[in-house]
Amino acid sequence: MKKKTITLAQGNGGEENNELISKVFYKAFKNEILEQSEDAAVIHGGELAFSTDSFTVSPLFFAGADIGKLAVCGTCNDLAMMGAKPKYLTCSVIIEEGFELESLERIVESMQRELEINGAIVVSGDTKVVPRGSVDKIFINTTGIGEIIKKGISSNSITCDDVILVNRDIGCHGATIFVAREGMEMSSALESDCNSLYPQVKALLDANIAITAMRDATRGGAAAVLNEWAKQSDVCIEVEEEKIPVSDEVGGICEMLGFEATALANEGTFVLAVKKEDSDKAVEILKSFDVCAKASIIGSVTSMHPKKVILKSAWGTKRFLETPTGELLPRIC
Amino acid sequence: MMELSNLYDDFRNPDTIKAYASKITLLAKKLDREIGIMEVCGGHTHTIMKYGLPQLMPKNIDFIHGPGCPVCIMPKERIDHAYALAMQEDVILVTLGDMIKVPGSNESLQDARSKGADVRFVYSPLDTLKIALENPTKEVIFFAIGFETTTPMTAALLDLIIKKDIQNIKLHINHVTVPEVMTTLLVDSDNRSVKNRIDAFLGPSHVSVITGSKIYEPFALEYGKPVVVSGFEPVDVMQSIAMILEQLIENRSEVEIQYTRAVDRGGNKEAQKLIEKYFEKAPTFLWRGLGEVAHSSWKLKDVYNTYDAEVIYDAVLPKEQCMDHKLCLCGEILKGMAKPPQCTIFGKSCIPSNPIGSCMVSSEGACAAYYRYGNL
Numbered sequence: 001m002k003k004k005t006i007t008l009a010q011g012n013g014g015e016e017n018n019e020l021i022s023k024v025f026y027k028a029f030k031n032e033i034l035e036q037s038e039d040a041a042v043i044h045g046g047e048l049a050f051s052t053d054s055f056t057v058s059p060l061f062f063a064g065a066d067i068g069k070l071a072v073c074g075t076c077n078d079l080a081m082m083g084a085k086p087k088y089l090t091c092s093v094i095i096e097e098g099f100e101l102e103s104l105e106r107i108v109e110s111m112q113r114e115l116e117i118n119g120a121i122v123v124s125g126d127t128k129v130v131p132r133g134s135v136d137k138i139f140i141n142t143t144g145i146g147e148i149i150k151k152g153i154s155s156n157s158i159t160c161d162d163v164i165l166v167n168r169d170i171g172c173h174g175a176t177i178f179v180a181r182e183g184m185e186m187s188s189a190l191e192s193d194c195n196s197l198y199p200q201v202k203a204l205l206d207a208n209i210a211i212t213a214m215r216d217a218t219r220g221g222a223a224a225v226l227n228e229w230a231k232q233s234d235v236c237i238e239v240e241e242e243k244i245p246v247s248d249e250v251g252g253i254c255e256m257l258g259f260e261a262t263a264l265a266n267e268g269t270f271v272l273a274v275k276k277e278d279s280d281k282a283v284e285i286l287k288s289f290d291v292c293a294k295a296s297i298i299g300s301v302t303s304m305h306p307k308k309v310i311l312k313s314a315w316g317t318k319r320f321l322e323t324p325t326g327e328l329l330p331r332i333c
Numbered sequence: 334m335m336e337l338s339n340l341y342d343d344f345r346n347p348d349t350i351k352a353y354a355s356k357i358t359l360l361a362k363k364l365d366r367e368i369g370i371m372e373v374c375g376g377h378t379h380t381i382m383k384y385g386l387p388q389l390m391p392k393n394i395d396f397i398h399g400p401g402c403p404v405c406i407m408p409k410e411r412i413d414h415a416y417a418l419a420m421q422e423d424v425i426l427v428t429l430g431d432m433i434k435v436p437g438s439n440e441s442l443q444d445a446r447s448k449g450a451d452v453r454f455v456y457s458p459l460d461t462l463k464i465a466l467e468n469p470t471k472e473v474i475f476f477a478i479g480f481e482t483t484t485p486m487t488a489a490l491l492d493l494i495i496k497k498d499i500q501n502i503k504l505h506i507n508h509v510t511v512p513e514v515m516t517t518l519l520v521d522s523d524n525r526s527v528k529n530r531i532d533a534f535l536g537p538s539h540v541s542v543i544t545g546s547k548i549y550e551p552f553a554l555e556y557g558k559p560v561v562v563s564g565f566e567p568v569d570v571m572q573s574i575a576m577i578l579e580q581l582i583e584n585r586s587e588v589e590i591q592y593t594r595a596v597d598r599g600g601n602k603e604a605q606k607l608i609e610k611y612f613e614k615a616p617t618f619l620w621r622g623l624g625e626v627a628h629s630s631w632k633l634k635d636v637y638n639t640y641d642a643e644v645i646y647d648a649v650l651p652k653e654q655c656m657d658h659k660l661c662l663c664g665e666i667l668k669g670m671a672k673p674p675q676c677t678i679f680g681k682s683c684i685p686s687n688p689i690g691s692c693m694v695s696s697e698g699a700c701a702a703y704y705r706y707g708n709l
Contacts, residue, residue, distance in 0.1 A: 005448055007444060007447045313347070315351050315354070317384060318385060
C-alpha cells in the first residue's frame, strides 16, 4: 500500500484544501461551533468572535504590504467578517536562524501600525528560533478575539432576499505575489489589496445596513467564497461577469497566464450578502473609502440551481463558476 | 495609452457576438441537416465552453471537441517516464504547467515532488537554461510537451545548449503534430472512412502561426471538409463558424483563415527550419484515448542522442503498457460520436482531481471543460 503524502494543491484554499480539512481535521475535532464553517468562530453566547491564521507568504515584502501587515489584517479581517470589533491578538513567530534583525523590526512595526487601525492590541506572544532550513525565513501566527457588535451575521443564512456585493476590484493580492515570486519583469501599478476591513465593516454597521453575511475572499478568491455560500445556505448565486470589478493590471496578468481573476487570492477584499433594499446604500458607503471606488453589486440569490454559482455573460450565455482546484498553474498553450 | 485590454476588448464585444449569433442562426436555416464542427485545438474548446458559445448555436450546429490538448493526449506511459526521471538522484525535472498534476499509471509529478523530487514548471523552455546554470551539480531534464506551437522553443533550447556547450541539460521529447491525428479521425490506416460526425474543422491557431495554414489543405481538397483557422476569442470563433457555414451552403471546401492577424499560408519559416535541424518524425506515437498514430510525433535526430534523456536513461524508464479504462468514452468523444455526459464514469469516478480518461485531464480537455463550466 502506497503512503499518501500532502501535496501543495491541498493548501490552495479550494477543493483539495476543503477535502483535507473535512477528512482530517473536522473528522477529529468535530463540534457544533467548528461545523458552522465561518471565518471566525462565534463563542461565549454569541458575544465573541475567535479566529486564528498562520502566515507563510513569500516574498516577505511585496508591493502594497508585507508579512507583518498581512498577519494582522488576516486575523482582524476574519473577526470583522463576523460583525466583530477586533480587540485582542496573540502573535507567535517562528524565525529561521540567520534572519536579519532589521527585517524583523520592519515586520513588527508594520504589525503595530495595522493593530492601531483596528484598535486592537497584542496581549500574548511566543518566539521560536529554529535552525537554518527548518522554516523559510519567518512564519507568523496570529490569533484574535473580537467583540461582536452585530449578532447573527452568518454564511448559513443567505436567502433570495439578498443581493451579492464586493467592496472593490478583485485579485490584486494573488496577482502581486505571483508576479513577485516568478520574478516577472513587468512594470505596473499593481499592488496587493492587503488592508484592514474593520473600518469598512464599522461604517456599514453604523449605518444599520442589513448585512446577512460577509467573507473575505482570501485563498480560493471570490469563486471559493461564492461556492461556499451557495452550499452553506443551499441557494443559487447568479453573478453577472461584467459587474465583477477587475483592474486592467490584474485582467492583463490573467490573460497572459491563463488565470481567472475570481480564483485569485485577496487580502482586503470581501464579498457581502446584503438585503436588497439596503444594497445601493451599502455600495454608496463602501465607495466613500478610497480603495473601494469600484465597489459593486455583482449578483443575486435565486433557487435556480441550489448549491451552485452561475456566471452570466453580457451576451446571454451562462456557465457554472466552480470552486478553484489545483495549484495556481497556467494553461500551457 | 495602449492597454492590454485594447488587444481583446473588441473580440469580446457583446454586440458583435450577438450579431454573429443571429447571422449563424440565419445561415443554419439554409442547411437542412445536422452539422458537426470539430474544434481541433484544446484552446478553442476552452473558449467555446468558457464563453458558453454552444448556447448561442442553433439546434443543428454541434461542436465536436478534438484531440488538441497536449496534456490530455499524453499517455500514462510517458508520464511514468517523467515520474521515473524525477525520482532519480540529482535530477531536476522541468516541464510546462498542467503536466504536474496529471497522474500516470501510479502517481503524478506533484506527488513525486511531495516525496522529495525536484520538479519545476516554467513558462518558457528557455527558463531551463537558468535552472541548469544555477544547479551545476544536477542534471536538468526538460520534459518537452506540446504541438507544433511549442516544438520550435524546444529546438531553440537545444540550439542554445549546443552553442553554449551546457553539459547538464537533457531533453525528453513528447512533441506531437496535428495533421496525422486529424486524419485518423476521418480514415483508418487503409484510407477507409471511419464512422464520425465531422463536417468541418475549426483549425488550430497557434499551431498554424508556426506551420502556416497549408497543412490543412488535404482536409479541404481530399476529404472535402471545410477548414477555417480561427483565433481564440469568442468573436473569432463565432466569425469562423459563420465562415464554415457559408462554405457548406455554397458547397465549397477550402482552407480559409479567420485569424489573419497572426496566420498566413506559409507560417514561420525560421521556426520550421529550427525544427527540421534537430528533429525527425518518430515512427509512431501512442495517443491517450486514440491509440497509436503513425508519424504523429517528433524525436531528436540520432546525432543528438547525447542530449536525449530517453536514450541516456533507457535503463530506468518503465516499459509497461497501460490500457485505457474500459468504460472511458474518450475515443468516441474525440470522434464526435459521444458527448461527455454520455460516459458512465463522467463526473463520478472520473473528475478533474482524479482523471481517468484523457479528456478530463486538463482544463482544455472536453470532459474537464464540461465538468467545470457545465452545459447550462
